[in-house]
Structure formats: structure tokens, C-alpha cells
Amino acid sequence: MKPLSSKKKILILDKNSRMLSVIDDIMYYGDFDVHLTYDPNAIYDKAKVINPDLIILDYLLLDVDCALVCQDFKDDAQLREVPIIVVTSFKTKKGLEESYKCDALFVKPLDMELLASRMEYLMAS
Structure with a gap:
């Protein structure tokens, strides 16, 4: 029998x-x-x-709308509780966190200590 991994799984779209x-x-x-x-x-x-513990999305997906990707996850019974962090370089997008249906939105350049803290919080919730 293979031991279960205790590592948290993070899925990143880049x-x-x-x-x-x-x-x-x-x-x-x-x-x-x-x-x-x-x-x-x-x-x-x-x-x-x-079945990730956290999803991180690059806002600029070119041909796919980030809000639609987030909505797909939130509409799925298996994945709706998985927290989503959106990373963007557009400062004007910060106010749209609610419209993305994401759990956190970070603007580049990232404060890695803050991001790491938020990741831990979201995965513990």
C-alpha cells in the first residue's frame, strides 16, 4: 500500500x-x-x-476569460471549495476580485511573504 502524501497540492495555470x-x-x-x-x-x-488544495491562475489568459475559468470551478460540486488565487500585473483589475469569484487577487510584483501567508490560510480553511 502506498502512503498518502501529506503535501498540499497546488495547481498553477501559467x-x-x-x-x-x-x-x-x-x-x-x-x-x-x-x-x-x-x-x-x-x-x-x-x-x-x-483534486488540488489550491489553484493559482495567471489573469492574462489571452483567448480565455479568467472570470469564466473561475466560474467553472465554482459551479462544479467537486471543485467549488478549492480556493483560487488570481495573479495579475494590471493594477486596475484589483477591484474586480469579486467578479472573478476568486478567493484572493494579487498584483505583480508579488510580496511573496504575503502570498505564502494567504496560500497557507486558504488551504487551512
């Missing part, structure tokens, strides 16, 4: 490799099982398979 430094920092701040996808059309299916 459309154009803009979040690679964030991923490195996340690994530095905690011992997480990080799953990365570059395809916004595949993130929902990947989430169904790995």
Missing part, C-alpha cells in the same frame, strides 16, 4: 511562462506538490484528476 519565478518562490516558501499547466482549456480536467 499561459506564457510569466509565473515561473512565482513558482520557484512558492517552492521556496513551502513543501508543496506543484502541478503546472500552460493550457487554459485543460486546467479544469487536470483539477478533476489531481
